[in-house]
Amino acid sequence: MASLIVFLVGLAVVAGVLALLLRVPAVAAWFARLRGLDRRWIFVAVWVLVMIPLLFPLKLPIAPTARAVEYYEEIEKLKPGDIVLLSADYDPASGPELGPMLRSSLTQLCRHKVKIVGDCLWPGGPPLLEQGFNEVARDSFHYKYGEDYVNLGFKEGREAVILAMGNSIPGTFASDFRGTPVTQLPLMNKVTNLSSVKLLVNISAGYPGTKEWVQQASRRFNLRIISGCTAVSAPEYYAYLQSNQLLGLLGGMAGAAEYEKMTGITGSATKGMDAQSSVHLLIMLCILMGNLAHWAARRQGER
Amino acid sequence: MHIANPLSFDGLGVWIAALLTLFIFSFLYKDNPFYKLAEHLFVGISAGYYVAQEWWAVIYPQCVKPVMNGSRPIMIIPGILGLLLFSRFVPKAGWLSRWSLAIIIGAYAGIKTTGFAQGDLVEQFHASLLPLWVPGHIGLSIDNILFIAGIISTLVFFFFSTEHKGAIKSTAQLGVWFLMISFGAAYGFTVMARVSLLIGRFQFLLDPWLGVARF
Numbered sequence: 001m002a003s004l005i006v007f008l009v010g011l012a013v014v015a016g017v018l019a020l021l022l023r024v025p026a027v028a029a030w031f032a033r034l035r036g037l038d039r040r041w042i043f044v045a046v047w048v049l050v051m052i053p054l055l056f057p058l059k060l061p062i063a064p065t066a067r068a069v070e071y072y073e074e075i076e077k078l079k080p081g082d083i084v085l086l087s088a089d090y091d092p093a094s095g096p097e098l099g100p101m102l103r104s105s106l107t108q109l110c111r112h113k114v115k116i117v118g119d120c121l122w123p124g125g126p127p128l129l130e131q132g133f134n135e136v137a138r139d140s141f142h143y144k145y146g147e148d149y150v151n152l153g154f155k156e157g158r159e160a161v162i163l164a165m166g167n168s169i170p171g172t173f174a175s176d177f178r179g180t181p182v183t184q185l186p187l188m189n190k191v192t193n194l195s196s197v198k199l200l201v202n203i204s205a206g207y208p209g210t211k212e213w214v215q216q217a218s219r220r221f222n223l224r225i226i227s228g229c230t231a232v233s234a235p236e237y238y239a240y241l242q243s244n245q246l247l248g249l250l251g252g253m254a255g256a257a258e259y260e261k262m263t264g265i266t267g268s269a270t271k272g273m274d275a276q277s278s279v280h281l282l283i284m285l286c287i288l289m290g291n292l293a294h295w296a297a298r299r300q301g302e303r
Numbered sequence: 304m305h306i307a308n309p310l311s312f313d314g315l316g317v318w319i320a321a322l323l324t325l326f327i328f329s330f331l332y333k334d335n336p337f338y339k340l341a342e343h344l345f346v347g348i349s350a351g352y353y354v355a356q357e358w359w360a361v362i363y364p365q366c367v368k369p370v371m372n373g374s375r376p377i378m379i380i381p382g383i384l385g386l387l388l389f390s391r392f393v394p395k396a397g398w399l400s401r402w403s404l405a406i407i408i409g410a411y412a413g414i415k416t417t418g419f420a421q422g423d424l425v426e427q428f429h430a431s432l433l434p435l436w437v438p439g440h441i442g443l444s445i446d447n448i449l450f451i452a453g454i455i456s457t458l459v460f461f462f463f464s465t466e467h468k469g470a471i472k473s474t475a476q477l478g479v480w481f482l483m484i485s486f487g488a489a490y491g492f493t494v495m496a497r498v499s500l501l502i503g504r505f506q507f508l509l510d511p512w513l514g515v516a517r518f
Contacts, residue, residue: 043331050498050505055516096503097496123356156361159414175364215422216414231496235489243430245422252492253499268518272502279498 018288022296031296034289042286049282053274060274067241068258071248072108074199074226080113082198083191087213088132090205091124094230098203100256100269101228102132105201108263110141115187116149117197119173121161121208126153126177146185153177158208162216166194194221204229210237210246218245228255305514321512324504453481 021027064072078084086105090098109116116137118129130151137143152173155161164172169191170182182188190196200223204210210227217223218240224247229237231252240246250259253276256269307321308314326341366382369375384406390399431454433447459471460478467475506518 040332046498046501050502054502054505054509054518093500096506097499123353123360126356126360154356154360156357159418160410163414179364212418215418219421219426231492231499234492235485239427239430243426245426252495253502254495268503268506271518272499272506275502275505276495276498279501280494283494 018292022292022299028296028299031289031293032300034293035297042282045282046279049278050275053278054271057271058274058278060277062257062261062270062273064258064262065255067249067251068255068262069248071226071228071250071255071259072262074224074248075105075108075112075201078109078112078114078198082112082114083187083196084109084114084116085194085197085200086116086118086129087121087200087202087204088118088125088129089121089209090128090203090230091122092128093124094205095128096268096272097230097253097256098205098228099128099132100253100260100267101250102128102203103136103267104256104259104263104265105203105228106132106136107140107265109201110137110143114198115190116143117152117169117187117191118150119152119165120154121158121212122205123154123156126151130177146180147187150182150185150187151177152182159212159216162208162212166217166221168193169196194223197223200225202227202229204233206230206233209233210240214240214245228259231255307512307514317511321508324508328504452477457481 022031086102086109088098088102106116116133118133120126120129133143133145133149133151137149138145143149152169153176155173157164161172170188173182175181176185194200194217200213200217202210202213202225204213204227210225210229210233213223213225213227214237218225225245226248227237227246228250229252231254234249234251234255237246237249237251241249250256253269253272256267257273260267260270307317309318323341323344326337329335330338362385366378366385369378370382384403387399387403390396431451433450435444435448435451437443437447456474456478458478460475460482462471462475465471506516509516510518
């Protein structure tokens with residue numbers, strides 16, 4: 001609350017100073033000319049502000065928010081042998097935001113020695129999930145395929161798949177991503193339906209994703225759900241946090257970086273946050289300058 | 304600095320991806336044939352990938368295979384209903400696709416309605432019943448008051464059965480403020496998402512392609 005008051009007071013002071021400056025005709029004319037700025041200059045500025053922090057990291061501080069802490073704590077509650085459903089509902093277009101979340105989630109899950117059943121509601125998801133399993137579960141934690149983790153792959157049907165998994169997961173996915181019948185996978189003998197799952201970790205890029213899991217499975221099958229989602233989707237999911245239908249939320253690259261910090265990983269999200277913050281400052285500046293330019297032009301028109 | 308070797312299998316893939324990324328970026332300067340090439344490749348390959356994925360992950364294992372080996376012959380019914388969707392390409396037989404569409408729309412309307420009623424309507428209504436005063440927690444009390452004020456004023460803004468004047472107009476205007484704040488938050492998150500995608504491409508160009516940094 002205190003920081004919000006400081007921010008609002010600071011904003012008011014800056015606005016006041018700029019309003020005074022705009023009374024100077026030369027300054028107003030300069031701002032008015034900004035309306036004709038070629039937008040490609042803004043692209044160049046974005047390019048510079050992304051490239052420089054990536055090459056020369058600023059190492060700006062990253063503080064985990066309550067939502068990210070809740071996500072982390074939900075996984076911490078798991079015991080060795082618990083079965084977790086990891087639904088990777090995204091495709092390569094959302095990789096920069098969701099890829100780091102998938103890898104960090106897998107790392108924390110494997111540290112707790114839980115069994116992981118992976119599935120995808122997006123056709124582009126299975127190879128990304130397989131890559132994550134191979135890099136983290138198989139290579140770093142020596143998990144055995146079929147015993148400690150399985151990748152069930154993609155199933156068309158969206159909400160219908162979720163409902164079918166509520167009745168029977170092996171009945172919904174007759175074979176895994178590699179085409180092996182699930183009856184030949186020892187882990188799948190312990191998995192009946194969504195009730196046998198301790199937690200759903202949903203990595204979601206949109207529809208179908210977290211919203212559909214919450215609507216169809218949260219209360220109907222008493223499924224505990226945490227979500228790592230794209231920044232675009234995050235505002236919509238805050239309502240589900242309020243109602244405790246979601247127990248933790250990572251929103252976009254910022255959420256991924258916060259989670260990486262808690263899991264002790266310095267991944268691509270953490271390394272990208274300096275660039276992210278720099279571009280955010282530029283965009284705030286652009287919004288401010290754009291409004292001033294508009295204001296200055298209007299004042300000149302009035303004269 | 305360790306540039307990907309275009310003569311190796313993996314390196315060639317990285318080079319193709321990097322060049323296609325630059326072709327797409329070139330649109331920021333102005334439209335050009337390189338951008339068009341990358342765009343058309345993306346559309347074509349995506350369509351091919353999704354068709355292959357649907358065939359091998361859905362149609363073959365769930366319909367063709369169980370029918371052919373006799374384990375679930377009943378799957379021929381959804382198979383035929385799926386084929387009927389293509390009857391739209393023949394104008395005289397196009398009406399046949401309505402049977403399939405009727406089943407799809409009916410099933411999904413049912414699923415969506417019950418899901419929305421359970422997951423959104425009831426749960427969100429329940430979560431909105433908050434105490435305005437929580438003893439010993441002034442911050443939480445303020446949060447709850449703002450929350451309730453936001454809900455009521457926004458609902459009043461969308462209540463069109465009476466003219467907005469007097470107290471209703473003032474409440475509706477407060478609702479507009481809450482809406483504007485929510486739009487601003489959504490815009491901020493959207494900016495973050497788009498910048499993240501840009502950062503992802505730059506990390507790809509700097510790491511596996513040019514090899515000047517590690518991500």
